[in-house]
Amino acid sequence: MSFQERTPAELTAGAVLYRAGFIHDLDAMGGGHFYRSPAAMSDPGAQRQLVTRAVHSLRSEGFHPIGDPALLDPGPSRTQQVTPGNPLGELTQSVRAAAYTGEAVAPLSELTAPGDGLLHHVIEVLDATADWWEGIGEPDDLRYVDNLRLIAHDLGQYSIALGATRDDLADRDRQVAPSDNAQAQARLPSASPRVAAALASSPSAGQSSTATGAPPPASPARSAPPTARPSSGPRR
DSSP states (O other): OOGGGSOHHHHHHHHHHHHHTOEEEEOTTTOOEEEEOOTTOOOHHHHHHHHHHHHHHHHHTTOOEEOOGGGSOOSSOOSOOOOOSHHHHHHHHHHHHOOBHHHHHHHHHHHHOTTTSHHHHHHHHHHHHHHHHHTTOOTTHHHHHHHHHHHHHHHHHHHHHHHHHHHHHHTOOOBOOHHHHHHHHHTSOOSSOHHHHHTTTOTTGGGOOEETTSOOOOBTTBOOOOEEEOOSSOOO
């Protein structure tokens, strides 16, 4: 099954696991999707933190994880809940619903604002990651460091070009026909939580459950999302 063929619930659960720290992989034999812990993560405490973070985030998205309590961190959580990617999705909705040029320009402004735009912060993250990774000091790591810095440089150039495009659009004064805007509004997804929207067609959405650290299993209305698997062993 390709990435595009996965259900909205599978995509949502997969994104939660990915942000929590799991690694997306494919079953070489069956071709199915699953999520595993990082190969070098052998410390039980770190593994519990990883699973705990994933479980809390899945619950916040409307899933109901179940599993062995021993896999969860029993003490006060030192892990942060995963932040979903809603802000960028909201910018997309704003563009689709825009009636005036200024309303369409505003999301581009959020991306390209000098020194404080989203792309500026993405570049900072890449540069900071390259600096941190360089400190590990292993010979093979240099190519990853160089690649991160190259991507950051290229993204900076694209950001400049996108900012110029934003300025060209801002110089225009155009209103979308009411009928066109109504059609755009009709295409907007529900403002409810992402999982609620993904499972809206399922009569058992409110009762779905899943193994700890993994998305919910199949319900009568949808197929099973990818599962999380532990890594095969430590690697550095």
